[in-house]
Amino acid sequence: MVCFLLEIILSSFVKEGYFLGFYFWLDLVATASMIFDIGWLWDYINGYGAGTNPASAASLTKASRGARVGTKAGRVTRVIRLIRLIRIVKLYKTA
Numbered sequence: 001m002v003c004f005l006l007e008i009i010l011s012s013f014v015k016e017g018y019f020l021g022f023y024f025w026l027d028l029v030a031t032a033s034m035i036f037d038i039g040w041l042w043d044y045i046n047g048y049g050a051g052t053n054p055a056s057a058a059s060l061t062k063a064s065r066g067a068r069v070g071t072k073a074g075r076v077t078r079v080i081r082l083i084r085l086i087r088i089v090k091l092y093k094t095a
Helices: 002-014 022-036 039-046 054-094
Strands: none
Touching: 002 022, 022 039
């Protein structure tokens, strides 16, 4: 994240018209969204840490299981849609 912030700062000095332009804000938002991907930083912001109580740990485990089930269901749905699309294309070609 530090490297991306450094890139934004250096690009602001080097590239003409970059500072406060469209790509500046796009890069800034993309870099800021990385906070959600850095686990230890996000835990620090939310107040979770090494002293997490067992009840919240259990609820997090249940939530992660639910997320995995949802991910698998989404993958299956995509495969089914792809198969339907292939069937429609085959029907269109024969017609």
